[in-house]
Amino acid sequence: MKLGIIGLGKMGYNMAERLLERKHDVVAFDVNKEAQDRAAEAGARIVDSASLLVEALSPPRILWLMVPHDALDAVFKDIILRVSDGDTIIDGGNSPYLESMRRASELETKGIHFLDVGVSGGPDGARHGACLMIGGDRKDYERLERLFADLAGEHGYLYVGIHGAGHFLKMAHNAIEYGMMQAIAEGFTTLKESEFEFNLSEIADLYNHGSVVESRLIGWLAEAFEEFGENLENVSGKVGRTGEADWALQAAKELGVSVPVLEKAVQFRIDSEKNPTYTGKLLSAMRNRFGGHQVKA
Numbered sequence: 001m002k003l004g005i006i007g008l009g010k011m012g013y014n015m016a017e018r019l020l021e022r023k024h025d026v027v028a029f030d031v032n033k034e035a036q037d038r039a040a041e042a043g044a045r046i047v048d049s050a051s052l053l054v055e056a057l058s059p060p061r062i063l064w065l066m067v068p069h070d071a072l073d074a075v076f077k078d079i080i081l082r083v084s085d086g087d088t089i090i091d092g093g094n095s096p097y098l099e100s101m102r103r104a105s106e107l108e109t110k111g112i113h114f115l116d117v118g119v120s121g122g123p124d125g126a127r128h129g130a131c132l133m134i135g136g137d138r139k140d141y142e143r144l145e146r147l148f149a150d151l152a153g154e155h156g157y158l159y160v161g162i163h164g165a166g167h168f169l170k171m172a173h174n175a176i177e178y179g180m181m182q183a184i185a186e187g188f189t190t191l192k193e194s195e196f197e198f199n200l201s202e203i204a205d206l207y208n209h210g211s212v213v214e215s216r217l218i219g220w221l222a223e224a225f226e227e228f229g230e231n232l233e234n235v236s237g238k239v240g241r242t243g244e245a246d247w248a249l250q251a252a253k254e255l256g257v258s259v260p261v262l263e264k265a266v267q268f269r270i271d272s273e274k275n276p277t278y279t280g281k282l283l284s285a286m287r288n289r290f291g292g293h294q295v296k297a
Helices: 010-021 033-042 050-056 069-079 097-108 122-128 138-143 145-151 165-193 200-207 216-228 244-255 260-272 278-291
Strands: 002-006 025-029 062-065 088-091 113-120 130-136 152-161
Touching: 002 010, 002 050, 010 025, 010 033, 010 122, 010 145, 025 033, 025 050, 050 069, 062 069, 069 097, 088 097, 097 113, 097 165, 113 122, 113 138, 113 165, 122 130, 122 278, 130 138, 130 145, 130 165, 138 145, 138 152, 145 152, 152 165, 165 200, 165 216, 165 244, 165 260, 165 278, 200 216, 216 278, 244 260, 260 278
Parallel strands: 002 025, 002 062, 062 088, 088 113, 130 152
Antiparallel strands: 113 130
16 A cells, blocks of 8 residues: 555654555655654655645545644644545544544544554554554445554454544553553562562563463563663653543543542652652663653663
8 A cells, every 4th residue: 555654753663664564655754854764764755744745645545643642733734735535544643532533523524534543562563563453434444454454463453443442442551551560560669678589580581471460561571670680770760651541530530430540550650750769660661661761760
């Protein structure tokens, strides 16, 4: 297929490279010149603006957006007068599901198709096979299924329902992720503070061989210990956070769902700004390994 990708950050670039490897024709744009140069070396055709990207594609176009949610409205403003009836816009970023539903409704009046796709797996997943949660009209999903199959890992994509469903599912995914990471970090802090001389790197590796808590998160923690050492001396105890967990808290409140684990996990990250701890270092280290987030103390 021929498609345009707007946003060549850690996720967007790796997705572009994976698609090029699978013989798709990619036209790309990013505000960062270095990111554009990397994509050009990988084989993408580079343009200098979002509007020029639209013009570089013949209708019916496929536009995949991989930009932060707070930049989406600006991107839509750049492209909305240039897209045409029959084009498809895919939002693969982390966007509030209500905004995705709104955008789908607005675009429908112009004859523009819209899909909201939650993407999980971090930069490594984007390059070697991501998990895709696809919301929108089923006919649009079926028309583009080959594209999703080429981006995803084995059994790693699913049509999940109407507009907004993809981003709602990714929001819930990130809420679960917060709770799992918090539990792992608290457990390993308890091990470190105990009277026993545990080798935490070996424990992480042990847990990841047949235990009930075996997981990619435990694996990433083991990698972090190898890179930074068990004391994580150069890792910040202040834990970064994005908006998805806050959106999940709000959605749970509106649905009348009790989410004490998520509430406490979010509050821990807020408190870590003024009270960095070893537990925070563990969380930061895991975020670094799966998402490429900066963690230097």
